[in-house]
Amino acid sequence: MQSRSTPPTRAGGRPRSAEADTAILEATRQALVDLGWTKLTMGDVATRAGVAKTTLYRRWAGKSELVVDAVAELFDELELPDSGSLATDIESVVLQFAALLGRPETKTALMAVVAESTSDEPLRERIRTSIVDRQKRLVLTGRARAQARGELPVEPDTATAAMTADLIFDVIAGAVVHRALVSAEPVDTEWAHRFTLLILGGLAAAASGQGA
Amino acid sequence: MQSRSTPPTRAGGRPRSAEADTAILEATRQALVDLGWTKLTMGDVATRAGVAKTTLYRRWAGKSELVVDAVAELFDELELPDSGSLATDIESVVLQFAALLGRPETKTALMAVVAESTSDEPLRERIRTSIVDRQKRLVLTGRARAQARGELPVEPDTATAAMTADLIFDVIAGAVVHRALVSAEPVDTEWAHRFTLLILGGLAAAASGQGA
Amino acid sequence: MQSRSTPPTRAGGRPRSAEADTAILEATRQALVDLGWTKLTMGDVATRAGVAKTTLYRRWAGKSELVVDAVAELFDELELPDSGSLATDIESVVLQFAALLGRPETKTALMAVVAESTSDEPLRERIRTSIVDRQKRLVLTGRARAQARGELPVEPDTATAAMTADLIFDVIAGAVVHRALVSAEPVDTEWAHRFTLLILGGLAAAASGQGA
Amino acid sequence: MQSRSTPPTRAGGRPRSAEADTAILEATRQALVDLGWTKLTMGDVATRAGVAKTTLYRRWAGKSELVVDAVAELFDELELPDSGSLATDIESVVLQFAALLGRPETKTALMAVVAESTSDEPLRERIRTSIVDRQKRLVLTGRARAQARGELPVEPDTATAAMTADLIFDVIAGAVVHRALVSAEPVDTEWAHRFTLLILGGLAAAASGQGA
DNA sequence: GACTAAGCGAGACGGTACGTCGCGTCTTTAT
DNA sequence: ATAAAGACGCGACGTACCGTCTCGCTTAGTC
Structure with a gap:
């Protein structure tokens, strides 16, 4: 890897x-x-x-690089269950991600290496390659399944589709990280449910707003 | 302060x-x-x-505490313009926040102290008190104005209202931070616009879902 | 010091x-x-x-400088007894010097710092100042006493006198060091006696040769 | 070798x-x-x-052994010219030896391996075998020639003869090394001349003292 | 002519010490 | 009591060599 x-x-x-x-x-x-x-x-x-x-x-060149590789392996354990419902899929991933951020090794390491990466371009690239971009698969797979089920419209413009995927990814990952590590409040099923509702509503609005 | x-x-x-x-x-x-x-x-x-x-x-007890105080002053510069439209208000705050995160002192310091705080409870408390919670005023003020304008329904249950405000705050702050510092992609007006659309759609859905 | x-x-x-x-x-x-x-x-x-x-x-800049200072203090313990006879004076100093070189701290350190000093001019200077030149006092005092006793002629030319003192110093110090550390043979009273005879004979010859 | x-x-x-x-x-x-x-x-x-x-x-077992072998070859270049005069022979060897000690490789290596040898008996033995004892030939040959010429008396007691040879060797080698490496003063023809006078005078005194 | 045993270049390995840097404390004199 | 100055004990840094090891590859002499 x-x-x-x-x-x-x-x-x-x-x-x-x-x-x-x-x-x-x-x-x-x-x-x-x-x-x-x-x-x-x-x-x-x-x-x-x-x-x-x-x-x-x-x-390894230093502590940061070593730790990125060490935690990267953990992120690959995330997986998207095929639950048959987009809402359930999202909730599942949110809870898995929160559980991962709750583990002490991930919690202490993730923010630290991101902090280091703000003044270390090669490190940022390593983080993106080894951790972040690898998890975009979850968003892409989830959308594809939802489209197959008819829960989401098929986006004809690939550039717009990519932008939307990136946006959704930043929103989900960012919100969960902020809730878990900055606000330090629990990411429980209730929060996950309310958050999922927000995302789904936003997606619907975005889809129609885009169509308009 | x-x-x-x-x-x-x-x-x-x-x-x-x-x-x-x-x-x-x-x-x-x-x-x-x-x-x-x-x-x-x-x-x-x-x-x-x-x-x-x-x-x-x-x-100061150490580097972390000193830096928290040093950057906290910068966050107080954020302000909510009274533009007359919730969408415009959100976009404005998102762009202000992104500009703040673009400054090198904020960029490098914010993630670092958050990382430290994952294993230092008093530090986390200091961050919440000096930085995070102080900015929730933006969300609360924005909602109150939107409600006054009729853009948002008045939430009768105060507990639910508080939870929604926290959720919105985590989503906005988290998404912008993730976009700016982790994905390291620009937070420009286009991204802010698309993000705002998502949030507004989600809010509408959440409101009606809540009402149902 | x-x-x-x-x-x-x-x-x-x-x-x-x-x-x-x-x-x-x-x-x-x-x-x-x-x-x-x-x-x-x-x-x-x-x-x-x-x-x-x-x-x-x-x-201290490093190990060499530290060790020079540490052993220099030991060399100051050497002293010239006023025995009333040049031969006895020389023998005494030779044996004292040999005893000093027999101590493990001196033995192991002296050659090592001299070796270092062959490619470190400031270190050589430090050795000369702190150790070597300080012991020339033994030669000078011994000669003065011998002259006072009439055992040695008074040398009128101060430049020649200084050269002779340096020569005698190099011969005594060098021979004892070589015997003790290179040949690794004991510097006992017999050797000291034979060596003293050689020196005295040489001094007499040098004095008359000089006078001639 | x-x-x-x-x-x-x-x-x-x-x-x-x-x-x-x-x-x-x-x-x-x-x-x-x-x-x-x-x-x-x-x-x-x-x-x-x-x-x-x-x-x-x-x-080779290590750096010391390697260096001893490397410099030993250089010492074999010393040779005793048959000048017909003991004084000239001595002066020649002294100057040759000083020239050898002036070469950077010899200068830096010789004292260093001797220093190491003070706490490494096999190494000391190697130095004696490969370097020191090999050069005693110069003293022995010189004495034999001087005796043949009548410049020196023939020593009947072989034990005493060996002791005298060792003494002379320690004095010559020690004095030259001390002058060159410790005092760091030049071993020029004048110094060699004065030193030779001293040795010859000492030898004469020792011979007569021995005979007495 | 294949086999065999050591030599050989390359470079990773477990160690040890290096000399430097930053920490947070302490000791001094001066306000 | 606070301030500037700077020495102090401590602990980690990243580097350099040490002497050993494991590779794949010669390069002889022996069957």
Whole structure:
């Protein structure tokens, strides 16, 4: 999944240990749980993984890159159930996402790496590639299914369709993150329901407003 | 504005310099612009402010608290114009908020202190008090005006009204932050317009759904 | 004794701890005994002295400078007894010097810092100032006494006198060091006696050769 | 010359490259010139010699052993001219030795390996075997010639003769090294002349003192 | 002519120490 | 009591070498 190395030089030399990669990423997640982003140190992760500090730096440029890769794996666990109803699909994803943000390793790491990325363009790109853009699949799949069911009109203009998908994604992800991490209020089924109603109403209005 | 110390001890001895406070907060904002959150150091802020490090620690517990106070002042500049239309009001606030997030000091600081706050409850409280909750006034004022104009129905149940206001606030703030800082795409008038349409549609649906 | 700091800026600020200096130099000597030059580390010395690593680096540029100061104090313990005979004086100093070179802290440190100094001019200067030149007093005093006793002629030309003193110093110091550290043979009373005979004979020949 | 490995195991397998040995020793001397003892690293020598690090470690136990072998070759270049006069012979050797010590590779390496050897008995033995004892030939040959010429009396007691040779060797080698590397003053013809006078006078006194 | 055993270049690996930086505290003199 | 100055203990940083290891590939001598 990670593109970190892939050196095209296939020359001699001892190959990198694949087990080390696994151990490091797992140790990173555990350290996030135990210590949080700020107190997590490269040296500690190395010790937990039974690996030398240099081995970490050989693979990752720093704490931020390492943590992005470590949490990225967790985001791939999100999935869209085929419930037969757009409202239910949205509610499900919202609750899954909230549950993920409730895990201590994700909670402490996500905002931190985003904060770092505001003054580190390559890091931002890595976050988008490894985490954010991968989850847009949920929006796209959900819309396609809803269109197949007739719950949503088919959008003929692909450019507009893409913009709408991006908008919906920012709204859903942003609202859940803000509720969970900034307002620090629970994302329970009631909130998810009310939020879903808002989104569906907005989508309907947008569709007709677009048609008008 | 800041509640930072308020030592109840009586007044004997040299009083604290008020100029120092101003200079420190200004120096903090400038350091955020020049260095970003991570590279900003207490020692550097002290030097810029022409103040000793001890003076900083006498007033703030650490970097996070200092930065929260420094950026909080900026958020109070947001204001709701009385444009006569709810849609225009929302668009205006969205664009103002995006402009604020576009400033380097805000961009780099906001996510960082939120990240810190995920494992520091007093800090989270300080953020809510000094920054977040203060901006809910925009939502409340906007709704009251819209209701006065007849654009929105009057919600008789105050508990539900409060929940709706919180929801709207999380959606607007979250979506703009996500668009600006995570997706790192521009929040321009077109995006603001499409987003406003979504919100208004959702509000209408929520209102009728609520009434049913 | 050490000239290391003496900052003429007598401004405010916490003064450097004099106890720290003493503790560090003593810890350095003990570490030399326990570990030898190569395995001695700055971090270990700091720990032994109950001091932070940064405190060492605030006072000394590195391991070499620190060790020079630490062993220099030992060399000042050498003294010339007033035995009434030049031969006895020389033998005494030779044996004292050999005993000093037999101590583990001196043995391991002296050659090492001299080795470093071959590619570090300031370090060489520090060694000369703090260690080598200070011991020339032994040669000068010894000669003066011998002249007073009539054992040696008074040298009228001061330039020649200085050259002879330097020569004698290099011969005595060099021979003892070479015997003790390179040949690694014992510097016992017999060797000291034979060596003293050689020196005295050479001095006599040089004096008459000079006079001739 | 080097005894380094001589594995008694039989001959199966690829033989060690003789060119590699030459290249490594030459690279070592060059690295000493360029970097000095402290900054010379095994990896750097390997790179300069166009060889893998493992190849170095297959032949030498470490940096000290490698450097001893590398500089030992240089010391074998010293030779005693048959000038017909003991004084001239001594002066010649002193100047040759001083010239050797003036070369950067020798200067930086010699004291360093001696320093290491103070806490590494096998290394000291290697230095004596490869460097020091080999040069005693100069003293022995010089004395034999002087005796043949009648400049020096023949010493009947072989034990005493050996002790005297060792003493002279320590005095000459020690004095020149001290003058050149510690005092860092030039070993020019004048100094060599004065030093030779001293030695010859001492020898004469020792001989008569011995005879008495 | 295949087999075998060591040598070899390459480079990753677990370590250790480096010298620096920032933290938040403490100690001094001066207001 | 507060202020400026700056030393202090602490802990993490990212780098550099160490000496070892695992690769795939020669390069001999032995069957």
